[in-house]
Amino acid sequence: MKRPQAIAITSGKGGVGKTNLSVNLALALQRNSKNVAVFDADLALANAHLVLGCRASRTIVDAISGRCAVQDVLVSGPSGLKLIAGGSGLAELMSLSDDKRQSIISSISSIAPQIDYLIVDTAAGVEDNVIDFVAACDRVIVVVVGEPTAFVDAYASIKVLHQETGRTQFDIVVNRATNDTQGIQIFQRFQAIVIKFLPVALHHIGSIPNDERLGRAVSKCEPVIDSFPDAPASKAILSIAQVVLASPPPVVDEGAVGFFRPFYDRDVAAEEAMS
Ligand SMILES: Nc1ncnc2c1ncn2[C@@H]1O[C@H](COP(=O)(O)OP(=O)(O)OP(=O)(O)O)[C@@H](O)[C@H]1O
Ligand SMILES: [Mg+2]
Structure with missing residues (x-):
């Protein structure tokens, strides 16, 4: 069985477009015959359900508190996309213990047989939730905008994520x-700064234009690729989806805890044992 790929979407500065990219990219992958789930990992200030236009009848909070399994908090979105919604305004979600975070990661791994991709929409910055959820993913997409403050914050994020x-x-x-x-x-300006100081490689997988129709779609609680499929922002996100579909995930340390790495390890071990 092929293991799912977990993709984190993160940023240094807040409000740069992570949730809109997460939701629309997930929907674009779903429409390319993939089974996709979005995990709203901005746990305390969750809003992916609003951008997706679905009612979060159950959230990760129900799973964390043990009221139900992660399977039961999956909300159905457009085209069969699945959402694991986050909570809202709950301080305890911002300061989860390491154990709690690891148990969220391992409980989400139980949906592996149902999906091909997990899109993890993180909070901005480098709080522990962000670091652990990014670490659990196979690839990470950092959203940057062309402002000096956003550069500084995105640089700081990449530095911390690399170090941690x-x-x-x-x-x-x-x-x-x-x-x-x-x-x-x-x-190119951002890359020049980053590679001067950090031993990392950056890959530009696309640009999304400033597009007032994206704001209008958000106001209507609809993904922009649904509301305005021909808008430049929609076309850009659809082509980012093609890049994601075409590229294999970078190899990560299989020893680290991941959303699907333990699942993968078990499968590989089982296959090796049978061969
Ligand atoms: N390409 C774009 N064109 C026009 N407006 C945009 C674009 N991208 C984002 N926006 C605007 O920025 C707002 C914030 O976007 P979004 O919620 O996706 O950011 P975020 O990074 O998830 O924020 P947060 O850090 O608070 O989670 C959107 O509601 C929209 O109004
Ligand atoms: Mg967001």
Whole structure:
């Protein structure tokens, strides 16, 4: 059995477009005949359900408290996309113990047989929740915008994620660019700063233009690729989905705890034992 791929979408600065990329990328992958779940890992300030336009009747809080299994908190979204919704305004979600976080990761691994991709929409910054959820993913997409403050914060995030998780490969999406050329220029400026000081590699997997239709879709509680499929932002996200579909995940330390790595290890061990 093929193991699912877990993709973290993160950023240094808040409000740069992670949730919109997460939800629309997930939907685009789902429409490419993949089974996809979004985990709203911005646990205390969750809003992916709003961007997706579904009612979060159950959330990860029900699973954390033991009221039900993760299987039972899966909310159905458009086109059969699944959502594990986060909580809202619960302080205890911001300061979870390491054990609690690891138990969330291992309980989410139980949905592996149902999905091909898990998109993990993290909070901004480098709090422990972000570091552990990113560490548990196979690849990480950092969303940057072309402002000096966003550069500083994105640099700091990559530095901490590299130091704390040993990760050396980062995918970059430039959001709110004027056009593709400016997106490439922003990426190159950011890359020049990062590789000067950190032993990591950045891969530019696409730019999303500033597009007022994305804001209008958010106001309607609809994913932009549904509301305005021909909008430049939608087309950009659809082409990022093609890049994701075409590229294998970077190899990560299989010894580390991951959403699906233990599952993978068990499978490989079983296959090896049978051969
Ligand atoms: N490409 C874009 N064009 C126009 N507006 C955008 C674009 N991307 C994001 N926005 C605006 O920025 C807002 C914030 O986006 P989003 O919620 O996806 O960011 P976030 O990084 O998840 O924020 P947070 O850090 O608070 O979780 C959106 O509601 C939308 O109004
Ligand atoms: Mg968000």
